[in-house]
Amino acid sequence: MQTGNLLLLLVAMVAAAYYIGWQKSLAQARPLGGIRHLESLPFYYAMRAALWCAIPALVVLGAWLIFDDAIIRSTVMMSLPEEMRPASEGGRNLLLSQIQNVASGALASDSVRPEIAGAADRLRGLRGTNTMALTVVFIIVAMLGGAWGWLKIAPQLRARQQVEKILRVLFMLCALVAIMTTVGIVMSVLFESIRFFGQVSPVDFLFGTQWSPQTALRADQVASEGAFGAIPLFMGTLLISAIALLVAVPVGLMSAIYLAEYAHAKVRAVAKPLLEILAGVPTVVYGFFAALTVAPFIRDLGESIGLDVASESALAAGLVMGVMIIPFVSSISDDVITAVPQVMRDGSLGLGATKSETIRKVVFPAALPGIMGGILLAASRAIGETMIVVMAAGLAANLTVNPLEAVTTVTVQIVTLLTGDQEFDSAKTLAAFALGLMLFITTLVLNVIALHIVKKYREQYE
Amino acid sequence: MSETTAKVRKSLARRYRQEKRFQAYGILSIGVGLLALLILFTDIIGKGHSAFFEHYIQLEISLDPDVLGVDDASDDEQLNYANFGGVIKEALRERFPGVDDRQQQRQLYALVSSGASYNLRDELKADPSLLGGTRELWLLADDDVDLYLKTPERKRPDARLDDQQKQWIEDLEAAGETDKRFNASFFSHGDSREPELAGIGSAIVGSFFTMIVTLCLSFPIGVAAAIYLEEFAPRNKFTDFIEVNINNLAAVPSIIFGLLGLAIFINLFGLPRSVPLLGGLVLTLMTLPTIIITSRAAIKTVPPSVREGALALGASKMQVVLHHVLPLALPGMLTGSIIGMAQALGETAPLLLIGMVAFIVDIPGGPTDPATVLPVQIYLWADSPEQSFVAMTSAAIMVLLAFLITMNTLAVVLRKRLERRW
Amino acid sequence: MDTARELDNRNRADDDAAKPLIDVEERSMQDTPYPEKTVGKPFVDAPKMKLRHVNVFYADNQAIHDVSLDIGKNEVISLIGPSGCGKSTFLRSLNRMNDTIDICRVKGELHLDDQDLYDPKLDVVELRARVGMVFQKPNPFPKSIYDNVAYGPRLHGLADKKYDLDEIVENSLRKAGLWTEVKDRLHSPGTGLSGGQQQRLCIARTIAVSPEVVLMDEPCSALDPIATAKIEELIDELSESYTIAIVTHSMQQAARVSHRTAYFHLGRLIEVNDTETVFTKPEHELTEAYITGRFG
Secondary structure, three states, X not given: OOHHHHHHHHHHHHHHHHHHHHHHHHHHHHHHOOHHHOOOOHHHHHHHHHHHHHHHHHHHHHXXXXXXXHHHHHHHHHHOOHHHOOOOHHHHHHHHHHHHHHHOOOOOXXXXXXXXXXXXXXXXXXXXXXXXXXXXXXXXXXXXHHHHHHHOOOOOOOHHXXXXXXXXXXXXXXXXXXXXXXXXXXXXXXXXXXHHHHHOOXXXXXXXXXXXXXXXXXXXXXXXXXXXXXXXXXXXXXXHHHHHHHHHHHHHHHHHHHHHHHOOHHHHHHHHHHHHHHHHOOHHHHHHHHHHHHHHHHHHHHHHOOOOOOOOEHHHHHHHHHHHHHHHHHHHHHHHHHHOOHHHHHHHHHOOOOHHHHHHHHHHHHHHHHHHHHHHHHHHHHHHOOHHHHHHOOOOOOOOOOOOOEOOOHHXXXXXXXXXXXXXXXXXXXXXXXXXXHHHHHHHHHHHHHHHHHHHHHHHOO | OOHHHHHHHHHXXXXXXXXXXXXXXXXXXXXXXXXXXXXXXXXXXXXXXXXXXXXXXXXXXXXXXXXXXXXXXXXXXXXXXXXXXXXXXXXXXXXOOOOOOHHHHHHHHOOEOOOHHHHHHHHHHHOHHHOOOEEEEEEEEOHHHHHHHHOOHHHHHHOOOOHHHHHHHHHHHHOOOEEEEEOOHHHHOOOOOOOOOOOOHHHHHHHHHHHHHXXXXXXXXXXXXXXXXXXXXXXXXXXXXXXXXXXXXXXOOHHHHHHHHHHHHHHHOOOOOOXXXXXXXXXXXXXXXXXXXXXXXXXXXXXXHHHHHHHHOOOOHHHHHHHHHHHHHHHHHHHHHHHHHHHHHHOOHHHHHOOOOOOOOOOOOOOOOOOOOHHHHHHHHHOOOOOHHHHHHHHHXXXXXXXXXXXXXXXXXXXXHHOOOO | OHHHHHHHXXXXXXXXXXXXXXXXXXXXXXXXXXXOOOEEOOOOOOEEEEEEEEEEEEOOEEEEEEEEEEEEOXXXXXXXXXXXXXXXXXXXXXXXXXXXXXXXXXXXXXXXXXXXXXXXXXXXXXXXXHEEEEOOOOOXXXXXXXXXXXXXXXXXXXOOOHHHHHHHHHHHHHHOOOHHHHHHHOOOEHHHOOHHHHHHHHHHHHHOOOOOEEEEEOOOOOOOHHHHHHHHHHHHHHOOOOEEEEEOOOHHHHHHHOOEEEEEEOOEEEEEEEHHHHHHOOOOHHHHHHHOOOOO
């Protein structure tokens, strides 16, 4: 049975377990003189039976689904004659997909070698058996669980405490998902990066100035020295992020100051949400805007004053990215500026300072740590931004600081390396993960520092 | 007048100029932000509005059974293999007699979309009695023709057509044999290499399934995690660690989640690529921090007096949470989730890495069918060379923005409606 | 008399509705009528500040009712009264700090020498340079001690050379009695000082601009007794060169530092007299009730 159908079946069985649990607890309460003589409310007895029915079955299902594919695949592989088993993982995957295509009928079985056709038959057979076995085991576990939950119902059973304990554990597991996500991220980028650094030296990667991942594809050529030097990508990322921050920081900060200190309440009520729309526009839209409107405009503008501007200039991507992060800077600045106590402003105004003098010389320095935190968060955002640069920045790794030329970034390369035809284990694919690791570490450090600063700042004025 | 006053007075003019300048910078900044917003929206709408319409060409078509190779129009099998292209070509040759050169004929045939045969088949299927007769029918124009007709007359020379083709189109236009109609197929079709046949139907359905998976996973998990952290977790180093973790995850670049999906879900767990189920899982992990953070904020607004009241009546901690805190915090949690879902709906980068960039023609039937999503469709079209795709992309963006604005408005309305002030 | 009382009672009723701040003890005093006009000696010859019929409103709530008062040159006048009686509001209207609150409106005739404080042509910046203010909570700027004091002179361009500025800073700190304590660490942050030192820093900051009047809004309420004593001493010394109006919660403080004392009650100025008179034989029943501690 399909997994979806199994889940539907489970819902029905859980409902049944709940119902019979409810009935049994009522039946047990009757001779005692009502449900108040039970240890817990009937709801908890019923719930306990339902949970006993659902949880073991779901655990079995989850474990089964994680492992069955790998087991079936290796069984099929093992059944092939020794000389046909490819040594590399890439070859294995190729062969497996061939077998799978035969099994699913996408490839005619007479067009391949008889061993493969046999393996395809075996694969089909194993899959059928697997589904059957899963269905049977799943139903049995669910029924046994439900029955156990039902059998144990007795007036003395502390059902409420047990149900609450289970719920608590479930809640905790949900909270752990956040940790698991981080662990998953670290593992996924770290392991592949280690494999990458087995092929390319970390020194070459971190300090090399040549980036041309394509060269490593040729079988007769080992990844030549300098081919995976990421410096041009780091520089490109920095260049575009710097342009973005040059736009976003002054504009965002001044808007926040004006809205917090000068603007009439009505103006604020209109302008603030309007500016925040900029943060809600999907990045792919900015990418389209940058690539099709801003970049050609800048190129034409440059040409008209005699400048040679690349059609995928860093300037276009940076400008649009800057517009995207204006609301980040302004909303964080707004928070920290309004957190500066009024007495501070009064002190300055009371000495005869004008409003702008008060803001520039008292409010701004007082809010500076918080604003710095906000800028760091915005920087992390700019460095990790993908779609705008994928669509509007270049692909070729240019080591330049000229904003009118095309540069490429870390995120662009990750996408480019992983969306083409992938080869497992090739340095080219693994390089994407190494870049991911760099990106993760950089943004993590920026975020930790920024969040720490902002938190300390908030505590200061609380 | 004291010495101080005199000096103060002297400095005033300069200081007020400064004040004015400072305020002007503020207004200028807000102006820059709002102007960027305005340009963005006018640009998108300006480019995209035309894609909601497409042009049809009227031709007199004789549905000759011999040319079609059909003798029974009620037989679907026959219709599927019928040579509709042949009758269309014939009709075009008749409309513009004297085109004998093979090269020129090919140019002529290019006026009508390759999808017009399907129009014709559907017409015939609906009314089998048409077979053998001659009828005036409206056929979908090719995208270049469509683009040419949409361009105002004085700008026309730019189009990708040769002079002969332009002449034919202008003849048709003058004779009233072209027509602009609402482009319904834009909403119902899947992707296609032919702009006039491409639509966002499959992408919308793909987005729908992806969002369903994301919502079903992220809302319960996020709310449960928030409840645990806010109500049950002991205050210790480990809880602090979880908290720092969540705050950091909220700021991790989205593309990193794509790497996670690729390495863990696809390579380790063996989930199929390009399916909404996988996209939903990745987006769940991405939106969870947002939902947890807003849900915790919502729980914090429930005053302790409510908890104490229930506890004093002998309710257990779990009962207090489920009976009192959760219902009161639910509106805030919903609002946060809608905002999180809006983020997920607009997300592109992680989905590129898990293979949702595939060229999807068929509308997916469930969360395990290969699919693409609306933002990825936008990305794909933005890369396409055909001029018509620019308008299509902008139109798709308009649809995406409409969804997002609706969701955010819903969140605002929900907050206004359900928010309780203590 | 009867009509006056009726009027008063009606006003009071309005006031009750408008100002929920009144606490229980104050309600118990409702039977005591307000005087028809301020008793005692609200006016002096050749006043520095001449304030007539001052009314202050927060949106529709009236916080100050028709207060008329003179502040004499080089005198220390203390404003006392129960909390929420409007004395801080009144003080803040003297250098137009109330301008920073959108809903606040001030009506009446307020003059500094011959200058109308609320003349639309008057520049608040100039006014605040002449009428300085020290706040309830010490609020040094997050800058060095030197920069805190130099802030005002720099703003107003009072010193042309670095040397002049150094001199102003030193003199101000000396006058504020802080010089010996901080002269070795002028460039460490002002926020690092103790509460009492911070408040003296704020006073130094204020007098660095050489104002004519210094307004002090409960300057000692956040300080310990020793720091308070130092500030009080300082106020006494400052009165030689400045006119000082101080709002205080502590009657002992008012008795110790001020020449004249004004008693406010629910936005009305009840009595103004020499400090000694107010504390030994108050003319009005409400004043007596307050200083004998029947409410506060």
